[in-house]
Amino acid sequence: MRAAPSSTRLAVTAALLSFAAGAGDAFAFVELGGVFTANMTGSLVLSGLTGRPGYGALVAGAATALAAFLAAVYVASRAAPKGPGPRWGRIRAVLVAVVVLDLAVLVLKSVSPAPGTALRLLTLAASAAAMGSQTAAARRAAGGSGVTTTFVTGTLTSLAQDAADGSSRHAAVRVGAAVMLFLGALTASGAMAVDARLGPAVAAAGTAVALLALPRRAHRTGPPDPDASPRRPTSPKQGADMAETPGPDGRSPGRSPAATPLGRFRAEARDAITPRAALVMLGVLVLELAFVVSYIGAFHSPTPERIPVAVVAPEAERRAVIDRLNGIPGEPLSGRPADGVAQARTMVLEREVDAALLVAPDGRADRLLVASAGGPSGVQALERVLQQADPSQPLRITDLRPPNEADGRGLAPFYLAVGLVVGGYLASAAVSATYGARPANPHRMLIRLGALAVLSVLSGLGGAIVVDLVFDALPGHFAALWWIGALTTFAAAAAGMAFQVLLGPMGVALSVLIFVVLGNPSAGGVYPSALLPPFWRDLGPALPNGASVTLLRNYAYFGGHHTATAWWVLSAWAAGGVLASALAARFRRGHRPPEPAAATGV
Structure with a gap:
């Protein structure tokens, strides 16, 4: 008789697969033409919006994703058929295929930063196949818990229905799956801000870690299966042959595994690093890499974008100055009018704008009112942008609110x-x-x-x-x-x-x-x-x-x-x-x- 694996392992597996699904869906929506590859409901709804730009490409992408998703669900379900209990070896094989498909998406994305129609549809098909295979594997592993990892509507519906029925079974798993789907999309979005190829990489990493959380085998709670018992010799000669013939690990079948150096090492390794400890270590590794990606992604190339700047200039010139600031390539500034110097100072000190540009007539030096207590690096970026926009115009900086002396x-x-x-x-x-x-x-x-x-x-x-x-x-x-x-x-x-x-x-x-x-x-x-x-x-x-x-x-x-x-x-x-x-x-x-x-x- 097979016993179900611990609820902790299933909860961890479902959470990690949901994380991977969120990352895969975020990548597909942002990079592959606004089509979901896990949330088929969303793609079908978007396909009905005939007024969207590029509607034909959207419908083609949604149809490709749907076909690949359904085909993958069918194949994966056949590969891991339904039985009296989850068949972990087959489920693991399906998830390995999911990782391979995610890596294939990464490779396809690397072929061209602006793929043509054929390459985009091929990438969509691979991503949808990964999500479909994952959905089938997760449903086989979850049994009757009502937990899905690629769409939250069914999971939240089961959670609400159980709450109405007075049951808290699987509640933590369902909430965890919903939260991790969101976090997967959030993490992939941040990673793609650095490099679009990191989206499928995040999905592949989540599925790979989920693989390690799966149970290795079903534990038996009943009497041992006689078909699985060790083979016994039926004659003295056969017994001698078995005793002399070494097994695949180099030891005689009659010897205890712990009697060999390899067996002793394995036993010590199992005692020193339990599966739970290994899973925790992998989680720490994922957080460590996320830490590196997040900090380097945020700080590696600070670039100003639409910094609000008040503009004080003669009435005849004000509109032209604002248009010139807003027209700088890359849109680093966002100019807005101010009636005079007093209003500009107030806007800076009340944080309505980050700076105020006072345009001087007759070619004299313009003044830039700033408050460096809000961030000296921002002031330096503003000065650099304005000098690059018009190197011939002198600029004088007036710091209305510098940091305290002890605040550096x-x-x-x-x-x-x-x-x-x-x-x-x-x-x-x-x-x-x-x-x-x-x-x-x-x-x-x-x-x-x-x-x-x-x-x-x-x-x-x-x-x-x-x-x-x-x-x-x-x-x-x-x-x-x-x-x-x-x-x-x-x-x-x-x-x-x-x-x-x-x-x-x-x-x-x-x-x-x-x-x-x-x-x-x-x-x-x-x-x-x-x-x-x-x-x-x-x-x-x-x-x-x-x-x-x-x-x-x-x-x-x-x-x-x-x-x-x-x-x-x-x-x-x-x-x-x-x-x-x-x-x-x-x-x-x-x-x-x-x-x-x-x-x-x-």
Whole structure:
């Protein structure tokens, strides 16, 4: 009789395959003509939008993807047929084919940066075949859990129906699959900002790691199968032959595996590195590579894009100056009019614009009003763009708000925010490591959140003391820095606890991915957001890191202007973490199976 593998292995496998599916779909949509290769529903809906530009190419791509997806599902399902239990060897073989197909997509993408119709359809077919094969393998592995890894609608429907029926079975796996699908698309999007070929590479890496999480064999819980028992000699001569004939590993069949040096090494290796430890090490490797890609992708080539600049010029020249700034190749600047010098100064100091250009008549030097406390590298980029646009025109820089003397290059808000966020998610991880990721009941969850709230207040207080009273880097705003710091720490702590309640130990890895791998380089600390590539520039304001940097910097230097969105972002992360943790704890408590009644003697 075959026993099902541990739920942890299936949860990890489903999460990793969902991550790979999100990456594959993101690549196909962005690079292959706006067609999904995993979400067939989306491609069919897009095919009905007849008013879209390039409608014929879209329909051809959607039809190719659909045909390849269905054919791959059929072939993979035949290769791993349905049985009384999952056939892990065949499922593993299908996933190996998925990795090969993803690598084929990478190779095809490398052939030409602007593929023709035939090459694009071939790449689409390979990507859709990978997603179809993965879908079939995942369904065979998941059994009746209702978890799918290439589209979330079915998974979320099963989750909602089970909740209505009062069942929490497979809830964590389903939530994890949905979250990882999103993160796969997010990671691939960031990777493709560096190189489009990294999209299928991320998908292949996710599937390859999922391969290692699959069970090697089904464990038996019943009596041993007589057909599988070792062959016994039927005569003395046959027994002698078996004893003398070495096996494939060089030992005699009669000797114990541990009696050979190779057998002893294998036994020691299994004891030293368990499958769970190997899986954790691979996860660390994936996070490490993601860290390298994210930081180098964000910082390797800072390029200004549409930096807002107010323009003060004579009425007759103002429109022409703005058009000239907006027409610079690459669109590094976005000019907008200002009525006078006073309004321009206000716009700079209230963070409505990053700088103001005061155009002088009669060929005299123009003035550029800046506030380098918002990022000295941004000021340098502005100066360089304007001088390259018109080298003959002299330019004089006036810094309205430089960083404090003890703040150096204006990085104190960034480093303070990094410390507060790291402290928050590490605090939630420490609580989970000590008492378990999933509290026994909602009351204990609230107690944990209360403890994290107290810690957050102390964290904000400590940060304010360090940057204000100890180093004098951000003086004069002690109370504001304290409460911004407290909210930052609690937002990271509450979100980290929610991840761990929903995903178990994998929630810690998710916290590292969001707050460290993605959050720090997109926060606008080392370089202002206007110098970052589009992926990090758009992502930063939505994460606690970027929101915290904005609040700390703008309260310390700019009177708290232009901070409403940042307050909402931090508050949403904090409230969302509390709500998700409380609901998950209550759901688990409400549907826990009753304990068996104690036996009573007569």
